[in-house]
Amino acid sequence: MNKELKIYNSLTKQKEIFKPLVEGHVGMYVCGPTVYSNVHLGNVRTFISFDVIYRYLKFLGYKVRYVRNITDAGHLEDDTQEDKISKKARLEKLEPMEIVQQYTIDFHKVLDLVNNLPPDIEPTATGHIIEQIETTKDILNKGYAYESNGSIYFDVVKYNNEIDKYGKLSGRNIDEMIANTRELEGQDEKRNPQDFALWKKAKPQHIMRWPSPWGEGFPGWHMECTVMSTKYLGEQFDIHGGGMDLKFPHHECEIAQGKTANGVDPVKYWMHANMLTLNGQKMSKSTGNHLLPNEIFSGNNDKLSKAYSPAVVRFFMLQAHYRNILDLSEDALQAAEKGYKRMMEAIKLLDKLPVSDNSSFDINELITGFYTAMNDDFNTPILIANLFEAVKYINQINDGKATISQADKEKLSKAVKDFTFDVLGLHKELQETGHNQAFDKTIQLLIELRNQARADKNWALSDKIRDELAKFGIILKDGKGGTTYSFK
Numbered sequence: 001m002n003k004e005l006k007i008y009n010s011l012t013k014q015k016e017i018f019k020p021l022v023e024g025h026v027g028m029y030v031c032g033p034t035v036y037s038n039v040h041l042g043n044v045r046t047f048i049s050f051d052v053i054y055r056y057l058k059f060l061g062y063k064v065r066y067v068r069n070i071t072d073a074g075h076l077e078d079d080t081q082e083d084k085i086s087k088k089a090r091l092e093k094l095e096p097m098e099i100v101q102q103y104t105i106d107f108h109k110v111l112d113l114v115n116n117l118p119p120d121i122e123p124t125a126t127g128h129i130i131e132q133i134e135t136t137k138d139i140l141n142k143g144y145a146y147e148s149n150g151s152i153y154f155d156v157v158k159y160n161n162e163i164d165k166y167g168k169l170s171g172r173n174i175d176e177m178i179a180n181t182r183e184l185e186g187q188d189e190k191r192n193p194q195d196f197a198l199w200k201k202a203k204p205q206h207i208m209r210w211p212s213p214w215g216e217g218f219p220g221w222h223m224e225c226t227v228m229s230t231k232y233l234g235e236q237f238d239i240h241g242g243g244m245d246l247k248f249p250h251h252e253c254e255i256a257q258g259k260t261a262n263g264v265d266p267v268k269y270w271m272h273a274n275m276l277t278l279n280g281q282k283m284s285k286s287t288g289n290h291l292l293p294n295e296i297f298s299g300n301n302d303k304l305s306k307a308y309s310p311a312v313v314r315f316f317m318l319q320a321h322y323r324n325i326l327d328l329s330e331d332a333l334q335a336a337e338k339g340y341k342r343m344m345e346a347i348k349l350l351d352k353l354p355v356s357d358n359s360s361f362d363i364n365e366l367i368t369g370f371y372t373a374m375n376d377d378f379n380t381p382i383l384i385a386n387l388f389e390a391v392k393y394i395n396q397i398n399d400g401k402a403t404i405s406q407a408d409k410e411k412l413s414k415a416v417k418d419f420t421f422d423v424l425g426l427h428k429e430l431q432e433t434g435h436n437q438a439f440d441k442t443i444q445l446l447i448e449l450r451n452q453a454r455a456d457k458n459w460a461l462s463d464k465i466r467d468e469l470a471k472f473g474i475i476l477k478d479g480k481g482g483t484t485y486s487f488k
């Protein structure tokens with residue numbers, strides 16, 4: 001089938017025909033989460049976008065090596081310059097690695113629920129400290145970094161003058177950047193405000209620290225992605241992805257580091273996924289305009305009237321193209337739920353459809369449409385629209401208003417299932433939707449029985465129901481409006 005895949009390259013700002021560096025193979029790196037808090041739905045959207053990209057590349061027959069890191073050190077808060085994980089550890093009086101473990105597990109659980117495939121390699125920043133020190137030394141030796149007070153900074157101006165334009169990915173101009181920068185802590189150590197840390201000296205209170213040739217410290221955030229992508233995919237690789245907000249400075253710095261250390265542009269195709277908003281506003285923890293995956297899956301939140309299954313949430317997200325902003329609202333979720341159910345109902349009918357001598361519509365054209373959509377920069381909303389075209393025919397054939405031959409029926413069934421389950425990744429949830437509803441009803445029944453027991457003053461039984469559920473991680477909460485449940 002048509003294999004001409006086009007990818008929008010954020011670097012050249014145009015769609016380009018995808019040609020991997022090594023024929024038949026694809027190296028893909030995606031910036032993973034900073035594991036200092038629960039993964040939120042915005043993060044989930046970005047990882048679903050890249051999961052579908054991974055799935056489609058594999059579906060086309062490429063051998064893909066997908067690397068997605070875990071940032072477990074070095075990501076500093078903008079204002080305080082404190083390490084996000086260290087800060088959380090300090091506030092919760094836990095070891096930083098306890099924070100890392102807790103939120104890595106949460107991250108994996110949520111991505112599993114929305115049926116993302118795991119990456120082929122999931123390296124961590126702390127597991128690659130030696131490589132980060134080595135690359136820092138290399139850039140220092142080449143003269144594009146300097147030591148200041150035990151920290152190593154990348155010399156952006158020198159790079160911009162001698163190697164390549166700094167700002168070429170995000171479309172920024174270095175002179176304007178310099179003019180617009182406000183003074184931040186630690187800036188006096190730098191020759192220029194745009195210079196960024198390759199290695200930072202650890203203050204006495206900083207918990208996450210490692211020995212280095214420049215004293216005890218920790219790596220700068222951008223360095224981990226450079227060394228891990230180089231180590232597992234090579235000095236130059238095919239695709240680098242992440243959310244739009246990482247373009248600058250993170251990815252800009254990765255280009256500068258990679259090009260200085262290895263002499264080549266590290267990435268052929270830069271891909272950036274757009275943001276998820278909630279009721280028209282940016283999702284943000286600080287403003288409360290925020291929803292966690294478990295809050296949407298359980299319905300336990302004050303923004304939505306009911307629960308939506310992980311499958312519906314995935315379907316909802318894929319109804320937008322990954323480069324467009326997507327807004328989450330009750331109306332949009334309800335529409336997605338309706339659409340998802342309609343699609344699944346039609347797929348259930350597929351294999352039972354009556355056959356005729358010939359087909360009353362052009363099946364090849366229909367199937368080609370699936371490929372055309374995905375080949376056009378992974379256009380999932382068009383693919384879904386084309387799948388709904390198939391749904392329309394399936395329903396017409398079932399109602400005796402259209403016909404299909406045996407051979408075409410087999411072709412259609414395979415294509416619709418391939419694209420729905422393998423490419424869009426809606427498979428697992430097909431069964432789960434039923435399970436989720438049955439699970440919810442079961443808990444509601446137990447809540448009712450407990451209420452009955454309490455009305456009968458049968459405290460032993462009511463306590464038993466509550467305590468046994470707690471053992472499974474299901475917490476009952478008695479409120480004004482009745483009893484609700486959440487997951488521990």
Ligand code: AMP
Pocket residue numbers: 031032033034035041042043044045046242243244245246273274275276277283
């Ligand atoms: P972080 O854990 O903050 O490093 O983010 C992990 C990934 O999620 C990055 O690729 C971010 O760009 C992406 N991301 C963060 N917020 C959003 C959002 N509201 N919508 C979509 N993606 C996001």
Ligand code: ZN
Pocket residue numbers: 030031032225250
């Ligand atoms: Zn990164």
